[in-house]
Amino acid sequence: xxxxxxxxxxxxxxxxxxxxxxxxxxxxxxxxxxxxxxxxxxxxxxxxxxxxxxxxxxxxxxxxxxxxxxxxxxxxxxxxxxxxxxxxxxxxxxxxxxxxxxxxxxxxxxxxxxxxxxxxxxxxxxxxxxxxxxxxxxxxxxxxxxxxxxxxxxxxxxxxxxxxxxxxxxxxxxxxxxxxxxxxxxxxxxxxxxxxxxxxxxxxxxxxxxxxxxxxxxxxxxxxxxxxxxxxxxxxxxxxxxxxxxxxxxxxxxxxxxxxxxxxxxxxxxxxxxxxxxxxxxxxxxxxxxxxxxxxxxxxxxxxxxxxxxxxxxxxxxxxxxxxxxxxxxxxxxxxxxxxxxxxxxxxxxxxxxxxxxxxxxxxxxxxxxxxxxxxxxxxxxxxxx
Amino acid sequence: xxxxxxxxxxxxxxxxxxxxxxxxxxxxxxxxxxxxxxxxxxxxxxxxxxxxxxxxxxxxxxxxxxxxxxxxxxxxxxxxxxxxxxxxxxxxxxxxxxxxxxxxxxxxxxxxxxxxxxxxxxxxxxxxxxxxxxxxxxxxxxxxxxxxxxxxxxxxxxxxxxxxxxxxxxxxxxxxxxxxxxxxxxxxxxxxxxxxxxxxxxxxxxxxxxxxxxxxxxxxxxxxxxxxxxxxxxxxxxxxxxxxxxxxxxxxxxxxxxxxxxxxxxxxxxxxxxxxxxxxxxxxxxxxxxxxxxxxxxxxxxxxxxxxxxxxxxxxxxxxxxxxxxxxxxxxxxxxxxxxxxxxxxxxxxxxxxxxxxxxxxxxxxxxxxxxxxxxxxxxxxxxxx
Numbered sequence: 001x002x003x004x005x006x007x008x009x010x011x012x013x014x015x016x017x018x019x020x021x022x023x024x025x026x027x028x029x030x031x032x033x034x035x036x037x038x039x040x041x042x043x044x045x046x047x048x049x050x051x052x053x054x055x056x057x058x059x060x061x062x063x064x065x066x067x068x069x070x071x072x073x074x075x076x077x078x079x080x081x082x083x084x085x086x087x088x089x090x091x092x093x094x095x096x097x098x099x100x101x102x103x104x105x106x107x108x109x110x111x112x113x114x115x116x117x118x119x120x121x122x123x124x125x126x127x128x129x130x131x132x133x134x135x136x137x138x139x140x141x142x143x144x145x146x147x148x149x150x151x152x153x154x155x156x157x158x159x160x161x162x163x164x165x166x167x168x169x170x171x172x173x174x175x176x177x178x179x180x181x182x183x184x185x186x187x188x189x190x191x192x193x194x195x196x197x198x199x200x201x202x203x204x205x206x207x208x209x210x211x212x213x214x215x216x217x218x219x220x221x222x223x224x225x226x227x228x229x230x231x232x233x234x235x236x237x238x239x240x241x242x243x244x245x246x247x248x249x250x251x252x253x254x255x256x257x258x259x260x261x262x263x264x265x266x267x268x269x270x271x272x273x274x275x276x277x278x279x280x281x282x283x284x285x286x287x288x289x290x291x292x293x294x295x296x297x298x299x300x301x302x303x304x305x306x307x308x309x310x311x312x313x314x315x316x317x318x319x320x321x322x323x324x325x326x327x328x329x330x331x332x333x334x335x336x337x338x339x340x341x342x343x344x345x346x347x348x349x350x351x352x353x354x355x356x357x358x359x360x361x362x363x364x365x366x367x368x369x370x371x372x373x374x375x376x377x378x379x380x381x382x383x384x385x386x
Numbered sequence: 387x388x389x390x391x392x393x394x395x396x397x398x399x400x401x402x403x404x405x406x407x408x409x410x411x412x413x414x415x416x417x418x419x420x421x422x423x424x425x426x427x428x429x430x431x432x433x434x435x436x437x438x439x440x441x442x443x444x445x446x447x448x449x450x451x452x453x454x455x456x457x458x459x460x461x462x463x464x465x466x467x468x469x470x471x472x473x474x475x476x477x478x479x480x481x482x483x484x485x486x487x488x489x490x491x492x493x494x495x496x497x498x499x500x501x502x503x504x505x506x507x508x509x510x511x512x513x514x515x516x517x518x519x520x521x522x523x524x525x526x527x528x529x530x531x532x533x534x535x536x537x538x539x540x541x542x543x544x545x546x547x548x549x550x551x552x553x554x555x556x557x558x559x560x561x562x563x564x565x566x567x568x569x570x571x572x573x574x575x576x577x578x579x580x581x582x583x584x585x586x587x588x589x590x591x592x593x594x595x596x597x598x599x600x601x602x603x604x605x606x607x608x609x610x611x612x613x614x615x616x617x618x619x620x621x622x623x624x625x626x627x628x629x630x631x632x633x634x635x636x637x638x639x640x641x642x643x644x645x646x647x648x649x650x651x652x653x654x655x656x657x658x659x660x661x662x663x664x665x666x667x668x669x670x671x672x673x674x675x676x677x678x679x680x681x682x683x684x685x686x687x688x689x690x691x692x693x694x695x696x697x698x699x700x701x702x703x704x705x706x707x708x709x710x711x712x713x714x715x716x717x718x719x720x721x722x723x724x725x726x727x728x729x730x731x732x733x734x735x736x737x738x739x740x741x742x743x744x745x746x747x748x749x750x751x752x753x754x755x756x757x758x759x760x761x762x763x764x765x766x767x768x769x770x771x772x
Contacts, residue, residue: 036705037698043712045689066701070677074697082693291456303431307468311460312423315452319422322708326429 002179002206004238004259010352012230012257015344018207018238020086020138021177022078023053027238028254028347030340031056031088031262032333033374036065037081040267040374041322041329044082050302050330051337054139056088056262057081058373059131060095064114064121068134076136087137088262090242091128091169091183093144094211095373105145107161125168133175139240141209142169144183149217155187163199170203181207181240188221190228197232208233209240210258214249219365226256233257247276247339248363251356254343261340264374266332271325273317276332280364284328289314296327302334303327388565388592390624390645396738398616398643401730404593404624406472406524407563408464409439413624414640414733416726417442417474417648418719419760422451423467426653426760427708427715430468436688436716437723440525442474442648443467444759445517446481450500450507454520462522473523474648476628477514477555477569479530480597481759491531493547511554519561525626527595528555530569535603541573549585556589567593567626574607576614583618594619595626596644600635605751612642619643633662633725634749637742640729647726650760652718657711659703662718666750670714675700682713688720689713 001019008015018025031054032039032047039047039055047055057077062068074080077087096103096112103112109124128143143165147158162185173180182200186192200208210229213222226241233239240260241253250261266276275282277297284296295305296313304313304327316324339359346355387405394401404411417440418425418433425433425441433441443463448454460466463473482489482498489498495510514529529551533544548571559566568586572578586594596615599608612627619625626646627639636647652662661668663683670682681691682699690699690713702710725745732741 036701036707038702038705038707038709041708041712043689043709044693065705066676066697070697073677074679074695080695080698080701082698290452291459293460303429307430309460309466311452311456312466312468315422315466316424319424319451321422321424322427322711323424323429325708326427326712 001177004207004236006236008348008350010347010350011255013254013343013347013352013356014257014259015347016238016259018259020179022084022086022138025054025086025260026344027259028250028340028343029054029260030250030336031260033058033262033264033267034081034083035061035264035374037062037071037077039329039333040271041325042333044084046330047083047333048085050334051341052085052333054086054088054260055083056090057135057137058092058095058375059089059128059135060092061373061375062089062135063092063131064116068131072134072136076134078136086139088139089132089135089137089141091141091143092123092131093128094146094243096123097146107164125165126172129169129172129180133173133178136175136178138178139207140178140180142166142180142182142205144185144211146212146215147185147187149187149212149215149221151187152189152192155185155189155192155212159185159192159196163196166200166203170205179206181205181209183209183211183242184229184233185212187212188217188225190225193225193228194232197229201232201234205237207238207240207260209242211242213241214244219252223252223256226253226258230257246366247278247335248360248365250336250339251343251359254340254347254352255356263336266336267329267374270328270332273324273328275328276335278335278359279362281366284310284313285317286314296331297335300331300334302331304331387563390593390622392622394734394736396733396736397641399640399729399733399738399742400643400645401733402624402645404645406565408470408472408524411439411472411646412730413645414636414726414729415440415646416636416722417646419444419648419650419653420467420469421447421650421760423448423457423463425715425719426657427711428719430470432716433469433719434471436720437727438471438719440472440474440646440648441469442476443521443523444478444481444761445475445514445521446478447759447761448475448521449478449517450502454517458520458522462520464522472525474525475518475521475523475527477527477529478509478517479514480532480629482509483532493550511551512558515555515558515566519559519564522561522564524564525593526564526566528552528566528568528591530571530597532598532601533571533573535573535598535601535607537573538575538578541571541575541578545571545578545582549582552586552589556591565592567591567595569595569597569628570615570619571598573598574603574611576611579611579614580618583615587618587620591623593624593626593646595628597628599627600630605638609638609642612639612644616643632752633664633721634746634751636722636725637729637745640726640733640738641742649722652722653715653760656714656718659710659714661714662721664721664745665748667752670696670699671703672700682717683721686717686720688717690717
């Protein structure tokens with residue numbers, strides 16, 4: 001259990017298998033986000049048909065509603081939302097810290113107000129682990145502090161807390177059927193990142209996440225941190241880049257040794273009427289699509305593209321129909337899952353570099369990146385997706 | 387084409403087969419409503435998996451958005467929304483007349499303002515048929531005037547227009563692959579209803595709708611009109627009760643000789659968090675469901691009930707998740723489709739009376755009835771669904 005078998009490498013890119021109680025994860029893997037115990041707009045059956053394997057859910061949101069005790073009573077998160085495959089929960093840290101006006105942090109934990117009803121709550125490392133044990137995901141995360149990536153002093157102070165909390169999370173863990181991952185922090189500062197990787201590696205987690213990225217730094221800064229991490233983290237443990245990303249972020253992440261990704265991007269932009277494609281983002285509301293008989297993305301084999309025209313999808317968006325969100329979510333999630341499968345195949349075939357170069361040469365970036373929960377309610381990040 | 391074969395009768399209840407260019411309809415049949423070229427919250431694949439055969443779409447809504455010419459350019463409604471089976475469009479009359487403040491009626495037609503942008507439009511019988519020919523449904527409806535059911539003078543005057551317009555619709559029809567149904571009006575007044583049935587039968591339509599019901603009269607009045615119609619309408623033509631209904635309305639309608647139904651009820655109440663069941667309506671938001679591990683309806687085999695708990699469905703509603711609408715729509719449509727299939731079987735087996743009596747003895751009615759389009763935008767009916 002929780003062994004990570006590296007099947008092949010192609011440069012820094014890795015193809016592996018991570019064994020979990022709910023099945024093997026073939027990496028690289030992208031996890032769609034199911035913030036409130038549902039990947040927005042999809043049934044678990046649709047998600048399964050898309051080939052999803054790992055699903056993320058958000059501890060902060062489930063703790064507040066419906067409550068982690070209720071989820072435990074209902075048999076745990078897998079049973080509650082009927083996702084039979086591997087699941088991952090975050091620690092709640094990211095959401096709590098993003099409630100910047102209504103939370104108070106100390107070395108023991110964080111006191112915060114619910115974004116739903118303003119009630120007061122407190123998370124400590126021990127509480128985060130207890131909540132995540134009630135939820136019962138296969139992969140759970142240490143409670144960390146996500147600092148603004150460019151503020152060295154803040155990162156220095158936060159890192160001490162993050163490290164102390166990582167050890168407390170480990171000590172608090174009771175269930176043996178959940179893999180607790182440590183989270184490397186340190187902003188864009190290599191020395192802090194290396195110190196963090198070294199410290200956490202010393203605690204010997206079954207996997208390591210890289211947190212505090214895709215929250216305001218440049219793509220170049222993110223890539224440089226990933227490259228620095230590649231040498232610091234143990235090869236035979238999975239590496240998870242939290243809250244990332246767009247199609248090109250996945251390719252750039254795999255290129256730099258990342259195995260696991262999650263992001264709200266495909267589901268959130270779908271609800272805003274945007275399609276991710278291999279050449280960039282399309283705003284499906286645009287008037288020229290009104291009479292466009294082509295599929296959203298030519299050559300795509302997803303249910304949306306195999307059946308419907310851009311004209312129809314645009315009509316659904318204009319009419320504010322639920323099916324617009326459903327079809328675009330299917331398309332966007334299909335693209336990211338397909339990309340990770342293609343990358344895995346190319347790593348196994350030893351052709352990853354050519355695959356990545358080809359993909360990136362055709363892709364045009366859009367502004368905006370992921371955040372850590374797919375919720376229409378606060379907390380939400382500063383960036384907008386249009 | 388458009389032959390109606392009566393397979394069996396059980397009292398006034400009928401089981402038949404109506405042949406259309408997109409397949410045979412086994413009657414009694416219930417048509418889910420896809421107002422804007424989508425049955426709200428469902429993919430065509432989900433609709434197919436539920437066993438839906440006939441889908442209704444609304445001429446008024448599609449004429450305004452995306453426009454019937456655009457739908458025709460895209461290959462017609464079947465192709466546009468990817469519904470491969472039989473389809474039905476209404477005439478737009480009901481919606482136009484329900485715009486009571488912004489429409490002006492004369493003997494030639496109706497001038498009205500769009501509920502979307504206030505622009506001025508005009509429907510005549512000829513225009514309604516032209517729009518419906520652009521849309522291309524298998525069954526199309528004559529342009530009629532739906533009067534308040536209890537106002538005799540209004541019904542008297544409206545009936546003359548409805549009859550003149552029925553003949554004009556027939557004369558205007560160009561396509562031979564669409565069955566144009568006449569619509570019997572006359573409110574709750576038997577003599578007017580009989581006159582209407584006689585007049586329209588004289589025009590020899592391939593099917594007859596009964597309009598102007600479920601719009602404010604009592605259930606007893608509706609049943610009495612249906613009983614009066616049973617003797618007046620030709621046996622070997624299908625009979626369509628427009629905008630009806632709830633589970634008990636379907637049973638009561640079939641009992642009185644109705645073959646075809648449509649209603650927004652299952653889809654609209656689903657989006658409001660209500661489940662239709664064999665014993666009555668359940669408001670799934672109710673607090674006691676928060677920790678209820680049972681399915682929405684015990685014994686139900688739909689995807690929602692086979693997989694999810696009331697606790698989960700309530701959580702989805704509370705969290706305003708799209709999946710709440712999806713799962714409850716699946717359940718509600720499944721119930722009405724299952725009911726019509728069971729009624730057909732019992733008619734074929736000669737046991738319909740016992741089936742109907744048993745069903746009605748367990749069912750508890752709720753207030754509120756159907757209307758003629760499933761739109762969150764105006765026009766909407768006076769009744770509310772809670």
